[in-house]
Each structure stands twice: as C-alpha cells, then as structure tokens.
Amino acid sequence: MSIWLWLGMIIVVVLLAGCIGVGNYFYNLALNPAKDKSFVFKAPHNAIDTQAGRNDSHHQWFEQAEVTDQYIESSDGLKLHAYKILQPITTNRWAILAHGYTSEAAAMKSPAMQLYNAGFHILMPDARGHGSSEGRYIGMGWPDRLDLLRWIDSILLDYPQAEIVLYGVSMGGATVMMVSGESLPPQVKVIVEDCGYTSAKEEFSYQLKALFHLPSFPLIPLASLIARIRAGYTLGQANALAQVAKAKLPMMFIHGDCDTFVPSKMVHKVYEAAKTEKEIYIVPGAGHAGAASVAGEEYWRKVTSFIHKYVK
Numbered sequence: 001m002s003i004w005l006w007l008g009m010i011i012v013v014v015l016l017a018g019c020i021g022v023g024n025y026f027y028n029l030a031l032n033p034a035k036d037k038s039f040v041f042k043a044p045h046n047a048i049d050t051q052a053g054r055n056d057s058h059h060q061w062f063e064q065a066e067v068t069d070q071y072i073e074s075s076d077g078l079k080l081h082a083y084k085i086l087q088p089i090t091t092n093r094w095a096i097l098a099h100g101y102t103s104e105a106a107a108m109k110s111p112a113m114q115l116y117n118a119g120f121h122i123l124m125p126d127a128r129g130h131g132s133s134e135g136r137y138i139g140m141g142w143p144d145r146l147d148l149l150r151w152i153d154s155i156l157l158d159y160p161q162a163e164i165v166l167y168g169v170s171m172g173g174a175t176v177m178m179v180s181g182e183s184l185p186p187q188v189k190v191i192v193e194d195c196g197y198t199s200a201k202e203e204f205s206y207q208l209k210a211l212f213h214l215p216s217f218p219l220i221p222l223a224s225l226i227a228r229i230r231a232g233y234t235l236g237q238a239n240a241l242a243q244v245a246k247a248k249l250p251m252m253f254i255h256g257d258c259d260t261f262v263p264s265k266m267v268h269k270v271y272e273a274a275k276t277e278k279e280i281y282i283v284p285g286a287g288h289a290g291a292a293s294v295a296g297e298e299y300w301r302k303v304t305s306f307i308h309k310y311v312k
Helices: 003-031 056-064 107-119 142-158 171-179 198-212 219-230 240-244 266-271 291-295 297-307
Strands: 065-073 079-085 093-098 122-126 164-170 190-196 251-258 278-283
Touching: 003 198, 003 219, 056 107, 056 198, 065 142, 079 107, 079 142, 093 107, 093 142, 093 171, 107 122, 107 164, 107 297, 122 142, 142 164, 142 171, 164 171, 171 190, 171 251, 190 219, 190 297, 198 219, 240 266, 240 297, 251 266, 251 291, 278 291, 278 297, 291 297
Parallel strands: 093 122, 093 164, 164 190, 190 251, 251 278
Antiparallel strands: 065 079, 079 122
C-alpha cells in the first residue's frame, strides 16, 4: 500500500473523528441535560422573563394546594413524574401544563394557579430528562409529544369524560404543537402554546449563529446525526411547523414581540401553518416567556376566553 493511500486514510480518519467530536460537542451543549448551559442563558439575546416564577402568591398557592405525585412509564421505559392538583368539587375539566427547556414542572406554578382558579384539575409533568422524570437527553418536544399522549391516557383511565386543555410555554409550547399533529382522543378539546419554536433545527440554527457566529451547515447536520444515535431522533424531526399543519383542534398562539430567545417571527409561521380554528396573541414589550407577566390579567382573560369557547 502506497504512502499516499496511507496518508489519505489517516486524513479521512482524522476528519471523521473531528466531525464526531464537533457533533458531540454541540449535542451535549444543546441536548444533554447534565451539561452546564449557563453559557447559553447568559447570552444577552437569551434573556428569559422569570417574573411570574418569583411571584410569592403562586408559591404560596402551590404550597397550600393538595399536590400529589403521579408517575407513568413512557413507551421506551422511562419513569416519568408529574404533579397533580385536584379541584375540591366534581368536574371533568383538566389542564395539562408543559414546561420549558431545562426547566421543570414546578416552574409552571403561575399558569397552574390561573387555570386551577378557572376550574380545572391540574397535571404538571416533568419532561423526560427534567425534574424528577428519568431521561438522559432533552427531547425538544418530539419524544415528549408521545409522553404527553401517555399523560392524557392516564387522565382518561379515571376520567373518561374529561375535557382536556393542553398548555405549554417555550419547549412546552413546541411540545403541545407537536402533539397537535397526532391522533388525539376526542376528550382533548383545545391547545394553547406560548413562545414555542417552529422546529428544533431552526431554533438551534438561530442560536448557532447568535452564539458562535457560525453557519448551520455542516454543524447542525452533524449534531442532528449524533442526536439520532444518542437520543433516537433528529433535529429535523422535532418540527412543530409540520405537526401544526396536520392539527384538527382549535389552537391559540402567543408570543412576545421582543422575544429574542425564540424569535417572535416564528409564531407567525406556525400560526399560518395551522388550518384549524385559531387565534394569535402578540404581547408588545414581552421577551421570552414574558407574555403573561407583561400583559397581566389581560393575558389570562384572553387565554380563558379562548379555552371556554371549546370547554363547557
């Protein structure tokens, strides 16, 4: 074998090793829940509004509520956790709340209180790889949509006449959009998403450029390949835009017009893709996950008004 052939093989191996290394780096940064993500969240454009999470009334309400832990098993064998809060009166109305990227169910206390006060039983799941749920990767809404179907089924076991609302913020918003394209039981009546992204691929491409000033190709395909190997899905599969286009349920789309974590232009894409009954609500001056805290009572007035069109 000639020296040139050997050199060619060595170069190919080095290039492959480099590609795998780069793909793994961006996979870990984006989808490994054990990887420190402070670099991402400290970027000025990634500021997240956490005012609602610091409201003492929401914490006090949650501490005083009769909260129970509930567990189910995912289709791939993970033990998933959720908080359940039941109304003191008999009702079939349920709200399932999906939280955001690297967050946890407990961060959804504010919308939980609002929807509980509107007369709904509350289910607050920890997404896989978050909170008290098992999982070694972040699903970006794609495997999480199947987990959400399992949570819906868990409610229907005890409440076959349930009327269910799906509500999600950020990655949770993407999750409820992704499940909208699945075959949902008739007990699911309406979906409300707040600041969800069009797709994991588009969101990470945006972040790659904003954080590193790098183009999406070939880094996103490399990270997507590693995601397929390590997490079982590709970034292209986690596509809320494609799922919303198949949706049959009424959907409300919410976004702050100053959101630079999930650019506000994304909400117009998913809204236009929806071919069902729909409503869009843009909150002036709100950053990422800040629509509720900026708009205050108006936010929940609009959300509950939309929900009550479809839930008795």
